[in-house]
Amino acid sequence: xxxxxxxxxxxxxxxxxxxxxxxxxxxxxxxxxxxxxxxxxxxxxxxxxxxxxxxxxxxxxxxxxxxxxxxxxxxxxxxxxxxxxxxxxxxxxxxxxxxxxxxxxxxxxxxxxxxxxxxxxxxxxxxxxxxxxxxxxxxxxxxxxxxxxxxxxxxxxxxxxxxxxxxxxxxxxxxxxxxxxxxxxxxxxxxxxxxxxxxxxxxxxxxxxxxxxxxxxxxxxxxxxxxxxxxxxxxxxxxxxxxxxxxxxxxxxxxxx
Numbered sequence: 511x512x513x514x515x516x517x518x519x520x521x522x523x524x525x526x527x528x529x530x531x532x533x534x535x536x537x538x539x540x541x542x543x544x545x546x547x548x549x550x551x552x553x554x555x556x557x558x559x560x561x562x563x564x565x566x567x568x569x570x571x572x573x574x575x576x577x578x579x580x581x582x583x584x585x586x587x588x589x590x591x592x593x594x595x596x597x598x599x600x601x602x603x604x605x606x607x608x609x610x611x612x613x614x615x616x617x618x619x620x621x622x623x624x625x626x627x628x629x630x631x632x633x634x635x636x637x638x639x640x641x642x643x644x645x646x647x648x649x650x651x652x653x654x655x656x657x658x659x660x661x662x663x664x665x666x667x668x669x670x671x672x673x674x675x676x677x678x679x680x681x682x683x684x685x686x687x688x689x690x691x692x693x694x695x696x697x698x699x700x701x702x703x704x705x706x707x708x709x710x711x712x713x714x715x716x717x718x719x720x721x722x723x724x725x726x727x728x729x730x731x732x733x734x735x736x737x738x739x740x741x742x743x744x745x746x747x748x749x750x751x752x753x754x755x756x757x758x759x760x761x762x763x764x765x766x767x
Contacts, residue, residue: 691708
């Protein structure tokens with residue numbers, strides 16, 4: 511599931527990006543790291559609230575530093591601009607619970623240590639437009655982008671209790687169509703404040719992703735940036751029920767021309 515989703519997303523991205531690079535009037539690429547601190551729960555085929563696996567108290571997950579990358583291609587004329595982003599996300603740890611709990615088709619023993627892993631890798635392909643004339647009217651200080659975003663998410667969850675010989679896992683792929691909004695304030699040429707928001711809410715589920723960054727031009731096309739990212743996911747689909755928040759600071763470097 512995870513590989514299929516990644517290939518689907520990036521094959522599609524490559525198809526649209528090749529002609530885009532040839533005709534683009536602006537390219538912005540950055541890579542960096544995000545310190546991901548998780549909270550909330552994940553459950554698989556739960557029957558009661560007690561089957562929810564708390565990521566901090568039960569699984570004992572800690573902050574993980576993960577690679578992240580993004581690319582923005584500003585297109586000419588009426589062609590929509592393109593935004594690509596890759597965000598690997600994985601947590602694992604050894605935990606225990608004082609009561610039995612159900613995960614999938616297995617009932618795991620109380621007070622017996624277990625190993626668990628949760629992956630929430632996601633990849634974005636977005637299309638957007640800047641508000642007409644705003645950048646020119648503000649003397650290149652203010653810019654607002656509006657568009658849509660397709661987020662491909664691979665969800666994997668596993669619980670393994672070697673002492674009792676029990677193990678269960680699941681792997682699912684989700685696609686979230688999202689609204690995309692971005693704001694950039696650039697008071698001087700070498701510095702900018704950027705805020706991005708992506709989100710969707712439907713049938714009791716929701717997924718929100720907010721990014722804020724301060725960006726500094728170093729020399730020529732090179733820049734560095736740092737900021738904070740916050741994700742809030744709540745889903746009840748495909749036998750997976752989860753409410754997960756991941757947040758933390760990030761840093762990145764890249765080039766723009």
